[in-house]
Amino acid sequence: MIAVQISNSGGADMLELVDLPTPKPASGEILVEVSLAGVNYRDTHLSEVEALSGGLRPIVPGMEVVGRTPDGTRVAAVVPRGGYAQYAAVPEALAVPVPDGVDDLSALALLVQGTTAWLLLHESARMRAGDSVLVQAAAGGVGTLAVQLAQEAGAGRVIGLAGTPEKRALVLDLGADAAVDSTAPDWPERVRRANGGQGLDIVLDMTGGPETARSRSLLAPLGRLVFFGMAGRVQPDPVPPSELLASSTTVGGLMLEHAMTRPGLLERAMGELFSRVTDGRLHVVSGGVRGLSEVQRVHEELAGRRTVGKLALDPRR
Structure with missing residues (x-):
């Protein structure tokens, strides 16, 4: 072969x-x-x-x-x-x-990136209706699905980061309330303005490095930041527990392999995602x-x- x-x-x-x-x-x-x-x-x-x-x-x-x-x-x-x-x-x-109603490309997208987006929101970040959500790399495989899933789950506001005008237009077409230029030096300030001047409940971080500290600064009290990648290939600075305590925030991460060890979890995520694609609520x-x-x-x-x-x-x- x-x-x-x-x-x-x-x-x-x-x-x-x-x-x-x-x-x-x-x-x-x-x-x-x-x-x-x-x-x-x-x-x-x-x-x-x-x-x-x-x-x-x-x-x-x-x-x-x-x-x-x-x-x-x-x-x-x-x-x-x-x-x-x-x-x-x-x-x-x-x-x-x-299922017959799901094409091959959609099945692939849901298998890893779709389940990652679903788990980030519903398991790791424990999203609740009304939460504000920032999605990094919002035009990517995980990001495009996370934007849609967050909106469908009743997010108060979904903001996507993307590096080109074309990508930001795509993010808005998928239902984001705002799309912010990830290459702008003041992107955190732009994100906060897009959220009405308020902190965020959830940040999905796939960049790492110094950008993580800027993302954490956007969290509201009880906010959650969840890593799903390290695209910058640079570790962020360690976060002292005292800072987490002082801000009442949480930093976590997700590797899909670990979710596969939880009986029934992957099947439940895939079942919900297949259903959404079949009835047109989710677009790959x-x-x-x-x-x-x-x-x-x-x-x-x-x-x-x-x-x-x-x-x-x-x-x-």
């Missing part, structure tokens, strides 16, 4: 098309003929993570696929590795049947479907923040 492989630490130029044996499913796994493989931001620095964890071995990236099992069932599945390929061996417990923004041969360019565009919505690779081309 044709697959994408990383053999050396580095950037997008380390992604190579190779011919590999079709994987043989182990106990508890099923073979899926991949229709689309999802692309996520964390894929763009997988080689660095592997190298730091004790040496890089040849790996096939990709953590999500949609396709058909040998009996013809269409499933979306999370995989530890191996998604960028024509076939993938996936854990049967993490394979979700896809396509960032484009490209062939495996274009994987280097796709990673460069994603790492350079030049994409919107959900990106996918078609292993048949």
Whole structure:
């Protein structure tokens, strides 16, 4: 089968098309003929993570696929590795049947980014009706879904951060009450003005670094900041517990892998998300479907923040 492989630490130029044996499913796994493989931001620095964890071995990236099992069932599945390929061996417990009313790209978007957005709001941030919500990278895969889910859940105000006029227009089209330029030096002041001069109840942070302190400064008492990424690849300054106590605020984080260990949680999130897409309440923004041969360019565009919505690779081309 044709697959994408990383053999050396580095950037997008380390992604190579190779011919590999079709994987043989182990106990508890099923073979899926991949229709689309999802692309996520964390894929763009997988080689660095592997190298730091004790040496890089040849790996096939990709953590999500949609396709058909040998009996013809269409499933979306999370995989530890191996998604960028024509076939993938996936854990049967993490394979979700896809309803007929949900297309392949939407199924991929909901599997990781949709469930992340849902869990951020409903589990990590404990969102309540009337809460004000700031979504960083609001034109991205998680962001576009979080904006819609927050509005549907009764947010008092949803504000999105995005770096270009086109992205901000998209965020407003998705239902945000305001879209703020994330590249503006005074973006925190603009966010506060967009929230009527008040602090925010929820901030979804995927940047890290010095921007996190600015995000925390926007929290109202009892406000919650939740990390769902570290796109800046710089750790924020530690937060002394005394500061959290003085401001009555909470800082947390979410890794989807941990949610998968909670029986029934992923299935409940997927069920609600599928229902919303089927009846038109939730819209998945396509960032484009490209062939495996274009994987280097796709990673460069994603790492350079030049994409919107959900990106996918078609292993048949």
